[in-house]
Amino acid sequence: GENVEQHPSTLSVQEGDSAVIKCTYSDSASNYFPWYKQELGKGPQLIIDIRSNVGEKKDQRIAVTLNKTAKHFSLHITETQPEDSAVYFCAASTSNFGNEKLTFGTGTRLTIIP
């Protein structure tokens, strides 16, 4: 089955600086890669996703890059703000419609230092 590794497990960044979180996956058939943000005591919220036919996607201060050859993808947050502090999860899945299962990384606790 799919195995997703995520690094680092914790990350502290000065407010205004950029943060980068990296994930690798094992199943070359995986073609959908979402990123979730989880605040304390709440369910994960989707913040951005990318499909395997795209190398990069950007949404305001958040961007995701995908390298299918190397089987890794990364989340980039620019101009970080205190509200970016949370746990971030990457995930991977194959587009098997009707039998969709996400495999998650172990999470990165991001702390923005004011």
Next chain:
Amino acid sequence: SQTIHQWPATLVQPVGSPLSLECTVEGTSNPNLYWYRQAAGRGLQLLFYSVGIGQISSEVPQNLSASRPQDRQFILSSKKLLLSDSGFYLCAWRGRRDGNTIYFGEGSWLTVV
């Protein structure tokens, strides 16, 4: 718009007692439904998923079971809780028209004492 409701939000149960967590989705029909568990400081582990009424797939052997009595209702149960069942339980759904995107509920904290 679609919404997902999960309850109770917090639960403290003694070892050996039963469990019932409920989840309902509104604003969509025939969704895929999921139960995930998140141990403290850990990632999300898929427990069960369902592609339709009465259709349940289990991902890991465990003390828990799931049922889907109605199209948009998903229930997580146990007859006798273990200490190791403690954790944060998340219900999630995926719409038939939303591609791969999975949306999570707010979660239920279960503490078995």
